[in-house]
Amino acid sequence: KAVVHWFKSDLRLHDNRALHVASQLARDHKIPLIALYILSPEDFTAHLASPARVDFTLRTLKRLQTDLAELDIPLYMESQEKRKAIPGRIVELCQQWNAKHLCANIEYEVDELRREAKLVRLCAANDIDLALSHDTCVVTPGALSSQQGKQYAVYTPWFRSWLAFLKENPDYLEISEEPGSNPGDARRTLSELFDCKIPAAPGNKQLSDEEKKRFEQMYPAGEHEAFQRLEKFLEKKGREYDKMRSVVAGEHTSALSPYFASGALSARTAVVTAKRANRNFLDRDNNGYVTWISEVAWRDFYKHVLVNWPFICMNKCFKPEHTNIEWEYDLNLFRAWCDGKTGFPIVDAAMRQLKHSAWMHNRTRMVVSSFLTKDLLLDWRRGERYFMENLIDGDFASNHGGWGFGSSTGVDPQPYFRVFNPLRQSERFDPDGEYIRHWVPELRDVKDKAIHEPYNRGAGQIAKKNGYPEPIVEHSEMRNRALERFKRALQR
Ligand code: FAD
Numbered sequence: 325k326a327v328v329h330w331f332k333s334d335l336r337l338h339d340n341r342a343l344h345v346a347s348q349l350a351r352d353h354k355i356p357l358i359a360l361y362i363l364s365p366e367d368f369t370a371h372l373a374s375p376a377r378v379d380f381t382l383r384t385l386k387r388l389q390t391d392l393a394e395l396d397i398p399l400y401m402e403s404q405e406k407r408k409a410i411p412g413r414i415v416e417l418c419q420q421w422n423a424k425h426l427c428a429n430i431e432y433e434v435d436e437l438r439r440e441a442k443l444v445r446l447c448a449a450n451d452i453d454l455a456l457s458h459d460t461c462v463v464t465p466g467a468l469s470s471q472q473g474k475q476y477a478v479y480t481p482w483f484r485s486w487l488a489f490l491k492e493n494p495d496y497l498e499i500s501e502e503p504g505s506n507p508g509d510a511r512r513t514l515s516e517l518f519d520c521k522i523p524a525a526p527g528n529k530q531l532s533d534e535e536k537k538r539f540e541q542m543y544p545a546g547e548h549e550a551f552q553r554l555e556k557f558l559e560k561k562g563r564e565y566d567k568m569r570s571v572v573a574g575e576h577t578s579a580l581s582p583y584f585a586s587g588a589l590s591a592r593t594a595v596v597t598a599k600r601a602n603r604n605f606l607d608r609d610n611n612g613y614v615t616w617i618s619e620v621a622w623r624d625f626y627k628h629v630l631v632n633w634p635f636i637c638m639n640k641c642f643k644p645e646h647t648n649i650e651w652e653y654d655l656n657l658f659r660a661w662c663d664g665k666t667g668f669p670i671v672d673a674a675m676r677q678l679k680h681s682a683w684m685h686n687r688t689r690m691v692v693s694s695f696l697t698k699d700l701l702l703d704w705r706r707g708e709r710y711f712m713e714n715l716i717d718g719d720f721a722s723n724h725g726g727w728g729f730g731s732s733t734g735v736d737p738q739p740y741f742r743v744f745n746p747l748r749q750s751e752r753f754d755p756d757g758e759y760i761r762h763w764v765p766e767l768r769d770v771k772d773k774a775i776h777e778p779y780n781r782g783a784g785q786i787a788k789k790n791g792y793p794e795p796i797v798e799h800s801e802m803r804n805r806a807l808e809r810f811k812r813a814l815q816r
Contacts, residue, residue, distance in 0.1 A: 325355045326421045326514075330362075330414060330428040331399075332436075334459055334587035335384045336547040337391055339499045341459035346427035347503030349455075356510040357503060358421055358517060359392055359399040360414070361385060364407040365526035370435070371720070372712035376539050376682035377585070378529040380716055384586050386522050387546030396506040398517035403524075407435075411443040418452050426452050429459035432630055433720055434637040461624045462591050463489050463496060465631035475632040477642075478736045479625050486621055487607050497596050542681060543582050543716060550583035554594060558601045558613070565612035569619075572674075572685045573758035578616070579683065581717035584623065594620050626725035629735050636724055639705055646733040648813035651703035660796050661696055662710055664764070667795035669776060670750035671695050673763035680763075682716035687753050693730025694744035698806040699797055704731035732810065740810040743803045750776040766790035 329346035337343065343359075350357040368378055389399040400417070404410055418426055426447060430440060440456065447454040458464040468485045469475055476482035490496055511518065525531070531539065557578040561568070568576035583589040595617055599606050602613035630636060641647055660666050664675035674688030684692070689711075696707040708727040712718045728734010732742075754760055757775030761768050767775055767787060774781035779794050787794075 325353070326350075326358045326423040327353070327355060327425040327427065328358050328360055328414075328418055328421065328423045330360045330426065331388070332361075332429065332431055332587075333585065334429045334590075335381070335388050336550075336588050336590065337388070337395075337502045338547055338551070339590040339593045340429070340587075341500055342427040342429040342455065342457040343503055344500035345455050345457060346425070347501075349425050349427070350506070351504060353425075354507065356506040356514060357397050358423065358514065359388075359397055360417065361399060361401045362410050362413065363401065363403045363523040364410060365403065365405055365529075367407045367435075368526060368529055370407070372709060372718070373529065374682060374712065374714050374716065374718055375525065375529045375531045376535070376714070376716040377582075377718050378525050379531050379536060379539060380543060380545060380582055381586055382522050382525060383540065383545035384588050387548070389520070389522070391547075393518065395503060396508075396510045397503065398510075398514050399520060400517045401520050401523055403526075407439070411439060411446050414443060415446045415450050415452060419450065424451070424453055425455070427455045427457070430456050431460070432465060432627055434634050437634075460587070460591070461627050462486075462595050462621070463624055463628075465628045468628065475628075477629070479622065482625055482628070483618060483621055486624065490606060497592060497599070499593060499596060538680075539682065539716065545586075545588070547583075547588045550580065550589035551593075553578065553580060553583070554589065554597055558598055558616075561612075562598065562601055562616060563612045566610070566615035567612070569615070570687045570753050572670075572687050572754050573756070573762065577686065581683070581719075585717045585719045591620055591623060622725075623719075623722055626721040629725065630721040633735075637720070641733045642728055642735045643733070645814055645816075648816050649733070650809055650813065652701045653703065654700070657700045657796065658696075658702055658706055660793075661692070661700060661702070661707075665793050666695070666797075667779070667793040668695065668699075668746045668750075668799075669757075669760045669764055669767060669778070670746050670754060673754075673760045676763040677759075678711075678714055682714060684715075685759075687749070688759075689726055690730055691744055691746060691749045693727055694738070695746055697731035697733075698743045699746070699799060699802040701802070701806055701809060704728075704733055707731075740814075741807055743806060745799060745803075747776055747799065764792065766792035 327346050327350040329343050334340050346357055392399050404413055444454060463486055468489060561576060580589060584591060598613045598617050606617060607614050636642060664672035666672055671692050674684050674692050678684045693707055696702050697704045704727045708723055711723055725734060729738055732738050732740035760775050767778060769786055770778050770783040774783035778784060778787040
């Protein structure tokens with residue numbers, strides 16, 4: 325007999341709600357806990373997981389397997405090509421292990437909910453007790469609504485309500501205990517489950533050896549690494565985060581997003597640790613810690629949006645009237661954007677950062693999403709997709725939310741008439757051009773303020789000699805074109 329915990333994007337022992345339930349059940353029934361992970365190549369393809377994200381997941385599994393083994397808990401892993409087969413396969417494995425209890429954390433995206441619904445039916449039919457937990461958000465989706473009983477579509481009142489909820493319900497910030505060790509004979513009775521190999525990355529999600537090494541160095545996997553990074557960030561950068569977070573050169577943000585996305589770090593732990601650093605206040609004093617907590621809350625916000633309006637999972641805009649916007653589909657412009665060859669140094673630096681690091685600074689994510697959709701008028705879905713295919717922290721809800729913001733088609737968007745000016749953004753958030761010089765080597769020798777627009781500020785010759793392109797569009801013209809298109813669509 326056994327209890328099974330099914331791992332998905334919750335790859336950690338610390339503060340994992342469903343794992344905690346599983347561990348308690350195992351202890352109460354004096355039976356072993358088996359951990360399970362099923363990789364689905366079809367799922368990775370359907371959800372556009374980047375090779376860097378897949379590699380990070382596999383490396384995180386390796387750490388998890390080692391940590392679990394120390395508790396005599398086996399991590400059984402396998403690959404299932406067809407994702408539809410997963411619920412049936414889980415039930416089969418439970419039967420094989422004679423497990424009457426299955427635990428998992430809920431994932432809220434539409435495909436995942438359908439999969440979970442199927443699992444609920446199959447478990448009921450096969451006499452398996454399935455316990456699903458809410459874990460990934462600090463405040464459970466559905467818990468917050470306005471005084472009129474409506475779901476929030478704007479962040480600021482939602483955040484006020486989020487804070488008030490946590491003050492009234494401090495148990496939501498309680499950290500779950502890690503699982504205890506399996507009974508002494510688990511190593512013997514489950515011996516064949518202990519030497520499970522980490523599944524290989526599917527063929528279409530492979531990294532080159534050089535990339536593998538690079539990402540391993542940049543983002544070592546596992547929850548211990550995540551926690552160390554969290555503590556170091558809060559100690560060294562937390563206090564100044566509100567002032568420094570938009571400066572794109574250097575490291576002023578936590579870079580914890582890959583760890584949140586894989587579940588190596590729980591958002592609850594992050595908020596509790598930041599709160600502790602802030603003398604145990606969630607929102608007292610408007611300082612760096614409070615601002616950081618409010619950023620982690622954005623992650624909750626977008627997941628709540630996804631749960632309330634699930635149609636956004638279907639390539640749809642949040643507001644139906646935005647469906648009328650007439651987008652362009654010029655492949656050459658799109659390629660120039662992807663390759664960082666638009667002639668707008670801040671945009672190009674950011675797109676090259678993404679290619680090299682599978683990550684991009686939040687400020688430049690806003691700049692490049694606005695540039696793609698307002699300056700180039702290309703369909704935001706192309707950008708959303710490209711981000712997913714390349715980010716190590718690709719997360720559907722946050723990515724969709726970010727693209728909705730940048731393109732003014734989402735929930736709580738930038739109003740469409742507030743178009744980011746790439747030049748002003750560059751001067752403001754990379755004042756010395758350090759970020760641009762780092763990522764765009766063609767402009768390394770360009771001096772002072774010319775770095776922001778070399779062709780208009782006397783550095784055209786250097787730029788040209790080094791093969792840096794002239795701007796592919798004229799910002800003020802494109803701004804006017806975008807305003808007209810938006811206006812026309814919204815008047816229809
Ligand atoms: P910090 O500044 O240290 O913030 C801490 C954590 O708070 C982040 O790790 C993240 O989990 C959360 N967070 C911060 N800002 C946001 C935000 N605006 N929305 C949601 N969560 C936030 N984030 C992703 O995790 N995955 C994505 O696929 C993603 N796509 C984006 C696309 C666009 C167009 C935009 C504008 C933003 C996107 N973001 C995405 C949000 C944000 O840019 C990243 O979370 C952040 O840059 C990660 O860096 P960090 O860990 O250093 O963040």
